[in-house]
Amino acid sequence: MPTLLIADDHPLFREALRGAVARVLPGATLREADNVDRLYALVESEPDADLLLLDLNMPGAQGFSALVHLRAQHPELPVVVVSAREEPAVMRRALDHGAMGFIPKSVDSATLGQALTQVLEGDRWAPAAAQGAPAAAADEHDAAQRVADLTPQQFRVLQMLGEGLLNKQIAWELGVSEATIKAHMTAILRKLGASNRTQAVLIAGKLALEPGELVPQPDEGD
Numbered sequence: 052m053p054t055l056l057i058a059d060d061h062p063l064f065r066e067a068l069r070g071a072v073a074r075v076l077p078g079a080t081l082r083e084a085d086n087v088d089r090l091y092a093l094v095e096s097e098p099d100a101d102l103l104l105l106d107l108n109m110p111g112a113q114g115f116s117a118l119v120h121l122r123a124q125h126p127e128l129p130v131v132v133v134s135a136r137e138e139p140a141v142m143r144r145a146l147d148h149g150a151m152g153f154i155p156k157s158v159d160s161a162t163l164g165q166a167l168t169q170v171l172e173g174d175r176w177a178p179a180a181a182q183g184a185p186a187a188a189a190d191e192h193d194a195a196q197r198v199a200d201l202t203p204q205q206f207r208v209l210q211m212l213g214e215g216l217l218n219k220q221i222a223w224e225l226g227v228s229e230a231t232i233k234a235h236m237t238a239i240l241r242k243l244g245a246s247n248r249t250q251a252v253l254i255a256g257k258l259a260l261e262p263g264e265l266v267p268q269p270d271e272g273d
Contacts, residue, residue, distance in 0.1 A: 052078040053101035053171060058090045059083075059133070060109045064156065068104065068133070075164035087111030087210070091203065094125055102171060104154075107134045107145070107260065113213050114259035115148045116198060120206050122149035123199035131170055141260065142181035148195055148258075152176040194257035197243045205242070208235045212252050 084090040131152040142153040166176040245251040
């Protein structure tokens with residue numbers, strides 16, 4: 052039986068999703084994470100997982116950035132976005148960034164079962180409206196390619212920059228020296244093709260669900 056990973060910060064929805072998956076795939080092994088850091092650890096600990104069900108609005112996810120990062124680091128793991136965001140453009144952007152499917156949280160259990168079965172068989176699944184939506188913009192694809200080149204630790208630093216944290220705050224959160232964070236910043240700026248942290252956050256912001264979601268702190272001489 053397959054192993055499915057569920058990444059969502061709402062306990063009630065995880066419970067509902069567990070029940071729905073159990074009805075569709077009796078005996079499936081389920082593992083859960085309620086934030087991005089736990090998700091990354093879970094993916095590392097379950098290298099043979101068959102599918103990840105990912106909520107876009109989970110804390111730390113910052114739009115499509117977590118999806119892009121996971122697809123780059125674990126290309127063998129199919130990812131299906133499960134989200135309350137049901138705009139066709141959001142669905143299409145998720146597919147363009149490598150999701151194998153997009154399941155709105157409003158679907159019934161029969162539709163959920165059809166979607167999961169189809170993806171586990173190697174096909175993509177999304178509501179028909181997603182197919183008619185405009186593709187992700189070229190600058191968004193370019194930002195995704197640059198973000199995908201970051202190491203896991205560099206990606207975590209970039210996420211924290213997007214949350215408005217300063218170097219010393221990031222160092223404290225990660226349990227490393229400020230000099231280490233500055234070294235990561237140098238690598239991040241080089242890989243993103245950015246000249247400063249503001250520009251780096253703006254590039255990453257191309258992957259946000261809404262424009263202007265990520266607001267960097269002033270530069271610190273990085």
